[in-house]
Amino acid sequence: MATARIILDKRSKKQDGTFPVKIRVAHVKAFQRLGTSLSLTEAEFIKLMAGKNLKDEQKEDKRKLDALLLKANGIIDSLEPFDFHTFNTRFSQKGDRSDLIFLLNDKASDFEKDEKYGSRNLYNQAAAMLTEYINRNRTEKSGKITSLIISTVTPKWLTDFEKWALKVTYQKKSKGSKETTTELKYSRTTLGMYLIRVRAIFNEVISRKELSAAAYPFHKADNKAGYKIPQGVNNKRALSMPEIMSIYNYEPQNQTEFFAKDMFIFSYLASGINCIDMFRLRWLDLKKDHFTFIRKKTENKTGGTNKITISLTEDLLSIIERHGTRKLNNGYIFNVIPLNATEKEIKSKTAAAISAINQGLKKIAVKIGITEEISTYYARHSYSTNLMNNEAPLAFISKQLGHKDLKTTQNYLDSFTTDKAAEYQSNLLVKDQTG
Structure with missing residues (x-):
């Protein structure tokens, strides 16, 4: 399996005595070094990687490197089999291409450029719905999660998501007492509309070989164990x-x-x-x-x-x-x-x-x-x-x-x-x- 780590490339020393900081990606006997915007001395690099007693500017540098490493490892985890060409394409793209929330919002932006506002809204709403789900048990103090690694979305994950989407339990105050109530949150039709957009994102990233076909979580002819998107009830809306x-x-x-x-x-x-x-x-x-x-x-x-x-x-x-x-x-x-x-x-x-x-x-x-x-x-x-x-x-x-x-x-x-x-x-x- 491929691996990624942050290194100090000491092959080329700069005039100020610093070396380029890079992401080293290795697979079998091959490897590549991907550049970052940082250059550090050896002592600065060791201190930065240790993460102790850092100044504000160093903390920001550490955060950026950690984000790049997380992105690299996310891409590696989603590629099966791994190949450097696909990895480099995804790593160089703007935004985290392994983040399902980002991909949904990015697709919505494409539709907005084409002035297709209905489609834009559906993709944005799907992203918002997923964001709400992954933050359902978090408090404001613990911060809000805004990303979802696409490879973690499995048939089981989607089944649990459906259960949450169709029903929600909340506390309702009534004259000083609390009453627990369960009500319909989203209709099956609405849920289906949003999940069709999620499925479309999976189809796109797999067609671009950014994700292994084996990671496809939805039901199809050769994947009968996959998750089935719920069908909306076709309420009769015809007048006699x-x-x-x-x-x-x-x-x-x-x-x-x-x-x-x-x-x-x-x-x-x-x-x-x-x-x-x-x-x-x-x-x-x-x-x-x-x-x-x-x-x-x-x-x-x-x-x-x-x-x-x-x-x-x-x-x-x-x-x-x-x-x-x-x-x-x-x-x-x-x-x-x-x-x-x-x-x-x-x-x-x-x-x-x-x-x-x-x-x-x-x-x-x-x-x-x-x-x-x-x-x-x-x-x-x-x-x-x-x-x-x-x-x-x-x-x-x-x-x-x-x-x-x-x-x-x-x-x-x-x-x-x-x-x-x-x-x-x-x-x-x-x-x-x-x-």
Whole structure:
């Protein structure tokens, strides 16, 4: 196994009588010396390594050397088999490439540069969640841990992390007494979203040969003992046809309800287009009897090949006529995204509009007797579920939803409505009704 240690390279003495301090990495019969920024006399080096009676400046030098040695040993521990090329690449990279927290935040920074703020947030939140876990039993006095060596994350570690994430016990004061309560901390869906990002980091570092494939902790075909990321419960968020029609026929009481209703119906009739894509629609996307768009969410994965075509029905044209903003001359059909907006501004304006629409939908739902707190997402799921219940081909539903494959659509459409299931069940036997 490779080893690393701090040495004083006495082969080349400088004019001031000091020698370069280096990290010596050895493997089998080969070794390399990696430079540091320090040069010391032999006496200074011996004193520094002993770590006793050091001045403030010497303490800082010792801290820097210890950090470099820790980094070197962390890389060595994660490389199996060891090779100098991969080691040197990782050792020279900024930050600790063996630190999972750093890698998650570093990936988030890459997404921010590309103005992909949704992905950035998920990686940052995953890092924050892991940081919270590794600091769960520490007090403020003992300091906060901000690093996690990637090679220490095993299937057992991930299983323990899941148990903590799904439940947390805390003390609650009530009239002078303390009550211990256990509550849900993160949903299985949220946990899964974050762990998918952790898995992506493992895939990247292993593909770059910065980590041994044997250290991969997640379940796969040739690693059945690996940790399985929890699947979120696919809560049914589809409205029945009578509920859809009650929204369609509702007479809005104010401008907020008016906009909320029309955006919901537009999404429902336009293949469940989500609001991000809906607000990005431009006048040039409109043709004589249809419009096309590409889902922003999957645009990079599909290379822009998953164009979705929507027929311009009378209802869709009416909504465009009511809310279209051609006079603003900013290119967008709906007045949500301003002219020349950056990706960050688009994200912010869209989020604000979605929040306002959801508030309006909740008020409408109460007035027409829909008990669920509906949101814009219900339009997409209602579209696909009602198509399925009308026995539309799965391939058509999949294409209109912008899914890459049928399996994604099958997971999305996890169940038929109770009425449709009962109808199918009733046809299992054909009995003679004539007596």
